[in-house]
Amino acid sequence: MKADSKSKKSLGEYYSALQLRTDRWSALKIASEQLAESQSERKRTYAENKVVELLDALRPIELYWAFPGHDTFGRLGELVVTGRFDVLAGAVRNICRSLLSNSYRQNPHHHDVDELFEGSPDDDSNEHRGKDLLYFEVLIVDSLSAMQEANLRRTLGAMRRPEDPFVYELVFVPSLTDALIAVMFNHNLQAVVVRNGLKRESEQTLELLHRYLSRLDEEALDAIEPKEYGPELCRSIAKLRPELDVYLFTDQSVEEIAGTRLGNCQRVFYNQEDHLDLHLNILRGVAKRFEAPFFNALTEYARKPTGVFHAMPISRGKSITCSHWIKDMGDFYGMNIFLAETSATSGGLDSLLEPQGPIKRAQEKAARAFGAKQTFFATNGTSTCNKIVVQAIVRPGDIVLIDRDCHKSHHYGMVLAGAQVVYLDSYPLNDFSMYGAVPIREIKHRLLELKAAGKLDRVRMLLLTNCTFDGIVYNVERVMEECLAIKHDLVFLWDEAWFAFARFGPAYRRRTAMHCAAQLRERYRSDEYRAAYAKYQAKMADADDETLLKTRLMPDPDKVRVRAYATQSTHKTLTSLRQGSMIHVHDQDFKDEVEQAFHEAYMTHTSTSPNYQIIASLDIGRRQVELEGFELIQRQVEQAMSLRKVINTHPQISKYFHVLTVAEMIPAEYRKSGIKSYWDPEHGWSDIMSAWTEDEFVLDATRITLSVSGSGWDGDTFKNAILMDRHGIQINKTSRNTVLFMTNIGTTRSSVAYLIEVLVNIARDLDERLDYASNVERKIFDRRVKALREDLPPLPDFSCFHDSFRLSSGEGTPEGDIRSAYFLAYDESKCDYVPIEGNAIEKAIAAGRQLVSTTFVIPYPPGFPILVPGQVISQEIITFMRALDVKEIHGYRPELGLRIFTESALAALEASPSSIQELPA
Numbered sequence: 077m078k079a080d081s082k083s084k085k086s087l088g089e090y091y092s093a094l095q096l097r098t099d100r101w102s103a104l105k106i107a108s109e110q111l112a113e114s115q116s117e118r119k120r121t122y123a124e125n126k127v128v129e130l131l132d133a134l135r136p137i138e139l140y141w142a143f144p145g146h147d148t149f150g151r152l153g154e155l156v157v158t159g160r161f162d163v164l165a166g167a168v169r170n171i172c173r174s175l176l177s178n179s180y181r182q183n184p185h186h187h188d189v190d191e192l193f194e195g196s197p198d199d200d201s202n203e204h205r206g207k208d209l210l211y212f213e214v215l216i217v218d219s220l221s222a223m224q225e226a227n228l229r230r231t232l233g234a235m236r237r238p239e240d241p242f243v244y245e246l247v248f249v250p251s252l253t254d255a256l257i258a259v260m261f262n263h264n265l266q267a268v269v270v271r272n273g274l275k276r277e278s279e280q281t282l283e284l285l286h287r288y289l290s291r292l293d294e295e296a297l298d299a300i301e302p303k304e305y306g307p308e309l310c311r312s313i314a315k316l317r318p319e320l321d322v323y324l325f326t327d328q329s330v331e332e333i334a335g336t337r338l339g340n341c342q343r344v345f346y347n348q349e350d351h352l353d354l355h356l357n358i359l360r361g362v363a364k365r366f367e368a369p370f371f372n373a374l375t376e377y378a379r380k381p382t383g384v385f386h387a388m389p390i391s392r393g394k395s396i397t398c399s400h401w402i403k404d405m406g407d408f409y410g411m412n413i414f415l416a417e418t419s420a421t422s423g424g425l426d427s428l429l430e431p432q433g434p435i436k437r438a439q440e441k442a443a444r445a446f447g448a449k450q451t452f453f454a455t456n457g458t459s460t461c462n463k464i465v466v467q468a469i470v471r472p473g474d475i476v477l478i479d480r481d482c483h484k485s486h487h488y489g490m491v492l493a494g495a496q497v498v499y500l501d502s503y504p505l506n507d508f509s510m511y512g513a514v515p516i517r518e519i520k521h522r523l524l525e526l527k528a529a530g531k532l533d534r535v536r537m538l539l540l541t542n543c544t545f546d547g548i549v550y551n552v553e554r555v556m557e558e559c560l561a562i563k564h565d566l567v568f569l570w571d572e573a574w575f576a577f578a579r580f581g582p583a584y585r586r587r588t589a590m591h592c593a594a595q596l597r598e599r600y601r602s603d604e605y606r607a608a609y610a611k612y613q614a615k616m617a618d619a620d621d622e623t624l625l626k627t628r629l630m631p632d633p634d635k636v637r638v639r640a641y642a643t644q645s646t647h648k649t650l651t652s653l654r655q656g657s658m659i660h661v662h663d664q665d666f667k668d669e670v671e672q673a674f675h676e677a678y679m680t681h682t683s684t685s686p687n688y689q690i691i692a693s694l695d696i697g698r699r700q701v702e703l704e705g706f707e708l709i710q711r712q713v714e715q716a717m718s719l720r721k722v723i724n725t726h727p728q729i730s731k732y733f734h735v736l737t738v739a740e741m742i743p744a745e746y747r748k749s750g751i752k753s754y755w756d757p758e759h760g761w762s763d764i765m766s767a768w769t770e771d772e773f774v775l776d777a778t779r780i781t782l783s784v785s786g787s788g789w790d791g792d793t794f795k796n797a798i799l800m801d802r803h804g805i806q807i808n809k810t811s812r813n814t815v816l817f818m819t820n821i822g823t824t825r826s827s828v829a830y831l832i833e834v835l836v837n838i839a840r841d842l843d844e845r846l847d848y849a850s851n852v853e854r855k856i857f858d859r860r861v862k863a864l865r866e867d868l869p870p871l872p873d874f875s876c877f878h879d880s881f882r883l884s885s886g887e888g889t890p891e892g893d894i895r896s897a898y899f900l901a902y903d904e905s906k907c908d909y910v911p912i913e914g915n916a917i918e919k920a921i922a923a924g925r926q927l928v929s930t931t932f933v934i935p936y937p938p939g940f941p942i943l944v945p946g947q948v949i950s951q952e953i954i955t956f957m958r959a960l961d962v963k964e965i966h967g968y969r970p971e972l973g974l975r976i977f978t979e980s981a982l983a984a985l986e987a988s989p990s991s992i993q994e995l996p997a
Contacts, residue, residue, distance in 0.1 A: 091717040104130040112165040142245035181211035209243040213264040218271035219250040235355035253278035260288035263707030274305040314339025321361035369437035378415035438695040447590040448660035455686040459485035461643035467677035474536035481940030496891040504871040509812035547779030553592040561629035576644040580705030589642035593662035651697040708821035716819040732786040746772040785813040785864035813864040869959035872952040880985035881946035897946030901930035906981035911973035931967040
């Protein structure tokens, strides 16, 4: 009983079965070597028991992997029983080496049991490596005997041809549940073959593996008839990993089944399959995702001999190879980057502005991969993508609801479009000098307010950042659904600059714009939704605004239009060269209402000389996430989870630092699940799926916000003077008392270990410094800590626009005209300065004067505008600015003060309202 309790506790230390698998194999390697080297009977017995225990722990896990395979794994147990401990140690060593280095993917003999037990799988000789093929695994879902499995493996193996671009191995599982576990556990899978005779339940008892099923509605699965297990498995796999190819074999009417919705099922076969046909379909499916049309076209172009008589001397590298002085540039970059450089759109290439060839096909593949109806590439960052979408959708005078602490490109987009802006306030995290996200109640309140004022027809767009820089993720589906219940054709622009990776993580995907748009469109077409809406409509017939604010609203299925856009910085979280970004579109009215305007906006902001290398990297980055995104993101989350656990439990690090928990980042009223932390010493890991399903906001685990206030350093100093200058660790964001560590798909366990090592060394240095500190020095340190923990000014809300920049002054709605204020400030005679030191501002406010900002004022950190053109300067904003100790404040000149409009300029505007941009007729 004690041993069982200990085992459960050790399993509770693991966030995922993948981590458990890696560590168990490493532990088995050590134990088997100890067993082989043991001299005494006592040590040998202990080591043998440990080996048997680890083999028992690995047995249920290895069911889901093709390497080393259950035959090989069974041989390990036989070696223990027969006492061949030296051979056991060698075999385990070879398997571990292959798993850790991934060399089994390149070794055509990795299933040769004798080689694993006698040779070295890492031998790089041609004899062992053979042709460098890309490796994947195929899941066969059927209840087969060992002999039947061996026959099928042998038969499909015989289908291989030398010209095949890929090589695959088979994994067999007997049940629907096992198949779902395998799909979520085994990242090597690229195809699933679902065959007859499925049973529902698994014999698997390892709780850690069953955690994966929390991604699904198990009650819905329980209601399925046994004969429907095959089709339902196809649909479930599409929800979990839509990138996988699925093939269904049935002895029922294939014509009838083929006409039903089967997720991503590529083919339906009748009864006994044609093995060659299956083999070719599997290879073709992977090849379809592997193809990168523009990358391939660019590499082909680079190989062609070309005479260059157009712009760009650097094309083909001629200006470098002919130079006496810059040849080092060619040495540094290599020649391929210059051979692929051109300003021509011929020779097999394409135009980004009017794509008809490989760029068009690359964008179509990206749309499929990211779940969009259309996708557009951008080579000058998501700032430009944001402006393109805003300019395409918003007309002068349209009302746009926007979170105030979004990226500055959105604010400038409002200026360009001439929008009437309603700023939404996010919930504040005053203790950490940062904002969270905008509550759904605030959004609904503003929409209902505008509806009551008769302005709902002018409301065009809701613009939100998902996820925020600090990792707060919206319940996208709920936000869209409730807003559409108030304004049925509202356009949503979701800034997913930091969230491009989310599509390829099953939990994350459910909170992405494209996924939710597709879900909502499907839901509103269903009879079930219409029946539910009829009941809802009767119940809410006479509801007042307060009731509407408290109730989960439902849109009218006969009126609703799903119109969603997502802008993604591919280069920030996936593989792409800097400034490689994408715009994803899922808009029912795009072709009728937006396409032409979008084309013009795209032309306005896109260079006529886009960088082909960036476009190629977007194409290849799409290929990567379709084929291995699931694996990379799975590992990324694991690294982040283990890092936050170590920091918060390490006795030395935790004296000065701690990772902010979910409860510290998201107030309780937005956490229906009640989850406070991803991990705590008493309960271990939380099941975060309940939070990702129902909470208004969740925290992206890949972002780790570290409180540094206990060190006495503010966030900016800790980032630059400590992490970067002393230890070479780079980060992007800080707040007054925090720094943000972002893991990504390139983060390794070694990187995590190095960061932990650095934090330990910093903590030891602080220990030593405080041990030798005088009383006065200790008081100074304590005062700094107190200032960073307690003496923090409250974050200011958006005040209001001055009446001179409001078309609806006196009507009670808050929208304002940034554009007019922005361009009025071009006239220096209408501007003045007021210092924030002293009490000049307080005197002016006391005298009844409204001080109005002429510019965006953006402190870094925190990086959001605390003032925008036309905004009234409040005392709270001045108090916050005075408390800031950052050096970088865009739009503010400390030697002059805040730039404001003169009283005479504002008086002239109030006397002549027609000088402000009027609404279009």
